Amino acid sequence: MTRHTASRAAGTAPTAALSERQLEILRRVAAGQTHQQIARALDRAVITIRKDSTGLRAALGARSLAHAVHLAHGLRLLDRERHGDHASYEAHRRRGETPCGKCRAAERAYRQNLRTTTKETR
Numbered sequence: 001m002t003r004h005t006a007s008r009a010a011g012t013a014p015t016a017a018l019s020e021r022q023l024e025i026l027r028r029v030a031a032g033q034t035h036q037q038i039a040r041a042l043d044r045a046v047i048t049i050r051k052d053s054t055g056l057r058a059a060l061g062a063r064s065l066a067h068a069v070h071l072a073h074g075l076r077l078l079d080r081e082r083h084g085d086h087a088s089y090e091a092h093r094r095r096g097e098t099p100c101g102k103c104r105a106a107e108r109a110y111r112q113n114l115r116t117t118t119k120e121t122r
């Protein structure tokens with residue numbers, strides 16, 4: 001009888017020690033931005049953003065960036081007192097609040113951006 005020792009890769013909650021920039025990237029990814037857009041917004045090279053996003057995936061034990069966003073939501077990393085993006089705008093709405101000015105402005109920019117990026121598909 002053979003018995004495989006169960007690898008315990010998954011299951012344990014990773015200690016989510018993300019840097020402030022990794023959190024920022026994650027929030028922007030959750031809000032629908034690409035690495036390119038994030039790089040521009042943070043005034044960094046795309047390669048730097050890619051490196052950070054690989055790092056944050058590893059820190060969260062995520063298999064993809066989408067998975068990282070999912071895990072971060074579960075850990076409430078994105079729900080903190082943060083304002084000024086699409087996700088935080090949505091968070092206000094989910095809490096039944098009127099979004100603050102910073103979030104409303106960000107939402108406007110987000111929608112405008114959506115319109116320009118989906119223009120070619122229709």
Ligand SMILES: [Zn+2]
Pocket residue numbers: 082083084088089092099100101102103
């Ligand atoms: Zn807000």
